[in-house]
Every structure is written in C-alpha cells, then in structure tokens.
Amino acid sequence: MEKQAQKKEWFDEWFDTIYYHILYKNRDYTEAGRFLDNLITYFDLSANAKILDLACGKGRHSIYLNEKGFDVTGVDLSEQNITFAKTKENNTLHFDIHDMRDIYRPEAFDYVFNLFTSFGYFDSIDENLDVIRATVASLKPGGKLLIDFLNPYVVVNHLVEAEDKTIDNIHFKISREYTDDQYIVKNISVDDHGQHFDYMEKVKAIRRTDFLNYFDANGLKVLDLFGDYSLAPYEKEKSDRLIFVIQKPA
Template sequence: MSEQPQKKEWFDEWFDTIYYHILYKNRNYTEAAQFLDNLIAYFGISKDAKILDLACGKGRHAIYLNERGFEVTGVDLSEQNIVYAKTKETGSLHFDIHDMRDVYRPESFDYVFNLFTSFGYFDSIEENLDVIRATVASLKPGGKLLIDFLNPYVVINNLVEEEDKTIDNIHFKISREYTDDQYIIKNIIVDDHGQHYEYMEKVKAIRRTDFLNYFEANGLIVLDLFGDYHLAPYEKEKSDRLIFVIQKPA
C-alpha cells in the first residue's frame, strides 16, 4: 500500500508562494536596517563573530548584516526563499533550507537572530521547546540568542478584523481573528485576475511568561527585554514588540 503524502502545514504552503512576497513587498527596510544597527551596537559584535539568521525568509536581514562586514548564515524552511537568497551569497554569506525544530550546526554560532515574528508557528508547546533546544544547541557556550516577537497584548487589543489591499493588480482580502484564547489567525483570499486562492497565517499568542518558562526549561539566562526596534524597555500594554536577549551558559 503506497504511503499517503503528508499534508503541508500552513507555513510550508504560504511562505513558498509568490503572493506572500507580493503582499509584504513594502516592508520597511530602513526600519529593519536601523534595528540591526542598534543590535550591532548593543552586542558590540566583533568582526570574527558568526551569526545565524534563523527563519531568514529571502535573507534581507542576513544580507544587511553581511554588508556590515559579518559572517552570516541564513536558514529557512521555504525552498523558494532559499533559492532566491542563494543568488545573494558571498564568501561570508550562506543560505540553507532548514527546519528550525532541528539542530543546524552544533555549537557553531556566537549569535542567533530570530527576527520579525518568525516563532510561534507550531501548535504544541513541545514543538516550540524543540525550536529553543535546537537553537541553543547551535550556539557556542556563552553565545546569545535574540527573539523578536509580536506583543500579543497589543496585537489582540488592536486587531483589524478586515482589510482589502490591491498590489500589482492582485487583490488581497484579509481577515483576522483571535481564536481559542491562543492563536492570532490571518486568513488571506487572493484574487489574481479571476484566479482565487486561499491561505492562512497562524501565530501562537505566546506571552512573556510563556517565553520565560521556555528559557528556564533550557537553563538559559535572560539578559534583556525590549519593546521596540529602538531597544526601549518593554511595556505590556504599550510596546509593539516583545524582544528577548538570552544567553547560553558558558
């Protein structure tokens, strides 16, 4: 009896489409560069440091870090993202297809950056813990991990339920909901000149205390908690972001 093909998870399907990149084509690259500049200054990253960009997408953060003179590896589950990113490779910039639930290279990196809410895609706590364990395993002793996540309190309280966008003559109808007291879901209906497609984004609304439990379970040290890309202190009811700086024990 032949084995049935495994059903793709939402992120396998959505992140590999051209529509994902069209919808988000106007991301603020200036803001991203300023954030990375702030991180470089905050960490005092040396030129011989090795950086892993975890869930790198098409590699915009990794490319910028490499342009600043650092050795960077970007990994992402999306084959199409990595096909594109590989066209930007240099002698000190590399990209690979990789599932963040698995260890990439044991004790190989001084810093791991997980940026732009590239966490919380999985349903189970165990899978989220797998991501933390695998990431920690990729860090050298004393290495540092940065997780840049949405602030669930602010997102849920300011949820825009419906939105219509037309980009490159393609229409996107977007609806958002907070379900089961744990998921922020975005449903996307695409109308591409009469061809219709439906996709979804689902992020677990992980609270600060949940993250702290993840880190404690892995013996990690929380160094800082910021609330925006200027590295202002986190405020539960006001901050746009939930940005953790964590260290692996030496």
C-alpha cells in the same frame, strides 16, 4: 525531531507562494535596518562573530548584516526563499533550507537572531521547546540568542479585523481573528485575474511568561527584555514588540 510529512503546514504552503512576496513587497525595511544597527551596537559585535539568521526569509537581513562586515548564515524552510537568497552568497554569507525545530550546526555560532516574529508557528508547546533546544544547540557556549516577537497584548487589543488591498492588479482580502484564546490568525483570500486562492497565517500568541518558562526549561539566562526596535524597555500594555536577549551557559 522529524517533521511529519502527511500534510503541508500553513507556513510550508504560504511562504513558498508568489503571493506572499507580492503582499509584503512594500514593507518598510528602513526600520529593520535601524533595528539591526541597534543590535550591532548593543552586542558590540566583533568582526569575527558568526551569526545565524533563523527563519531568514529571502535573506534581506542576513545580507544587511553581511554588508556590515559579519559572517552570516541564513536558514529558512522555504525552498523558494533560499533559492533566491543563494544568488547573494559570498565567502561570508551562506544560506540553507532548514527546519528550525532541528539542530542546524552544533555549537557553531556566537549569535542567533530570530527576527520579525519568525517564532510561534507551531501548535504544540513541545514544538516550541524543540525550536529553543535546537537553537541553543547551535550556539557556542556563552553564545547569545535574540528572539524578536510581537507583543500579543497589544496585537490582540488592537486587531484590525478586515482589510482589502490591490497590489499589481491582484486583490487581497484579509481578515484577522483571535481564536481559542491563543492564536492570532490571518486569513488571506487572493483573486488573481479570476483565479482564487486561500491562505492563512497563524501565530501562537505566546506571552512573556510562556517564553520565560521555555527559557527556564533549557537553563537559559535572560539578559534583557526590550519593547521596540529602538531597544526601549518592555511595557506590557504599550510596547509593540517582545524582544528577548538570552545567553547560553558557558
């Protein structure tokens, strides 16, 4: 599908700002590395496996997987993210600007990883289904898709409503709310030495049953459902994550 061009969507604007990267620059990537190591073991990835990192950001996870010896392509909608990521390219590591609602390369990948809540950015069910369809189309027959999403039950029930942070002398005032019984919204107010900017993050609180409906509509088989980065079983009221392993029919 063609992305409507009349108005910038929140993720087009926010992810391409310097403030997004400043706010999240101190993330703990040790946990992410352990998660990726667990996935390598779980999938028993072969040396010739081709992996698509869908919504890759600046490519940190693609780079990590590539350093482990795998052929990885990272795609993201943010031009700035991909411009940075391309400086790290090599013969088995590539990056492209891409909208996840569109097919990237038909039947080109053995695995697609959608990591760290890079899903649920769109308002409509149709757009979420477009993401699933396009992603499945990029998989080889029998290929596997991993979707790592937040657990909406836990996030909504433990929502931190207000937070203030000062990073690099830039002040961030953050508020969170659960709206319309379906969206987790983070409003970010930035004060950069007297200059003021307002941004937003908005993720649809997609439930397990909603995901299962998406997969069923595309004839996909759910192989596993995990609840954290150590790949423990999912528990609705306790698990931090909602991690699906899905297989495309052979």
